[in-house]
Amino acid sequence: MLDIKLIRDNPDAVKAGLANRNADTDVIDEVLALDTTWREKLGDAEQQQSALNKANKAFGPWMGARKKNPEMPAPAELVELLGETPSDPETAKEKLRLLGEQKDKVENEAAAILNQIEGLLLHLPNIPHKDAPVGKSEDENVVRKEWGTKPEFGFEPKAHWDLVGDKGLDLEIGGRISGSGFPFLRGKIAKLERALINFFLELHTSEHAYTECWTPFMVRSETLRNSSQLPKFYDDLYRADERDDLFLIPTAEVPLTSVHAGEIIPDDQAPIRYCAFTPCFRREAGAAGKDTRGILRVHQFSKVELMVVTTPERSEAEHETLTRCAETVLERLNIPHRRLELCTGDMGFGAQRCFDLEAWAPGVGKWLEVSSCSNFGDFQARRAKIRVRGDDKKVRLAHTLNGSGLAVPRTMIAILENNQQADGTIKIPEALQPFYGAEVL
């Protein structure tokens, strides 16, 4: 969520940022107008409340005093508020009740407006970081680096769906059980899936400083709002059913981001780094008919996620570190890949800056996104109320970051397609062999 104070103080900068993201900017004027009214009503209500509080505070002692002396006059606070000396407590009560109703009315009006403002803010994306390249669409993303060399084959490389039909990737059975986009794996491919998950986790926990987590795979709507999937992306989520407020997680980012929700973390405990394997469930509502073949785009997939909570001062450095951790996975697996910096028009809703890692897949002849490493700034922290406290005791919003490390299916595609041999077998990358238990698949 954007900072209402930033919008107040610097509406033009906010609009410019939103415009770079191809987002609507008129809503900012709407928010500003509502905000002005809200603050007027709030001040009004609080002033009335203040007067009522003073009178109420004096009321009890007055009642007590009247027990000893029924002639005890009403206290000055009460007289001041009512503008007259009440004849008896019952009359005073009635008048206070009416004043309270007046106050409630204004208070409710203010609350309704605040609600409206929040509704608008919840649908606004983050403002891009000043260093993020400005651009309209994915065509303007910037390649920051390329690693490895694309393999040369003495034959026409096959796409993964033609490579492993006999090795246990069974899309039809998945379809029979659950529908399209739910791959069924058995035998060697099932084992390869497990090997990749273990390899990822082992690398990030043993060599990188991430704490392994095991999270719930279903979460409440509140948890999804914290990390900004809700309210805007409801259609992309699987919901358990209407009896429970539970959704299937689209990524481990969701449960991990809420681990420290509501907390104030001392600066010296930052950065807090977590990683977790989870299945990810996505309806892919907006992508129907796109990348339908093989396991390019599926409704359920495995992923190991990296997530960081840190101070505003450290977040940029952490962003680079996190991205490097994800890149290391690809390097160890010897997969040709590149790092893309997303332009303002292509970044995800909550990101202020984002690097995508793309693995080369020679069979399908495409770069495949296997990781998206984002710095959210304080965008998620504001929703989740995650804060940090410095040596000077000052409290400020934390920064959150996350990235895949990595998504399994597309990494698997890259391994299969890059390491295919003329005889139809696939060489297992050396780093993965201890986890897979063989050199060839």
Next chain:
RNA sequence: GGAGGGGUGGCAGAGUGGUUGAUUGCGUCGGUUUCGAAAACCGAUUUGCUCGAAAGGGUAACGGGGGUUCGAAUCCCCCCCCCUCCGCCA
């Protein structure tokens, strides 16, 4: 699913309608004392919103949301979470 107990400040733990944002203890920070430290003593120690240039003022919060009342941490209703026991089931 059934029965019961409970959710209060960093922690522990009081508080059942009126100067209680909240007794007290611990912890933490500062000071006195000391060559230094411990102990002792003194003081400080939540966060949000809002008004204000600032100083400072106002307001809100005792799991969450409603209600009763002139007034709610305290009474009523709904929901969530934790604990114990029973049932059921990996």
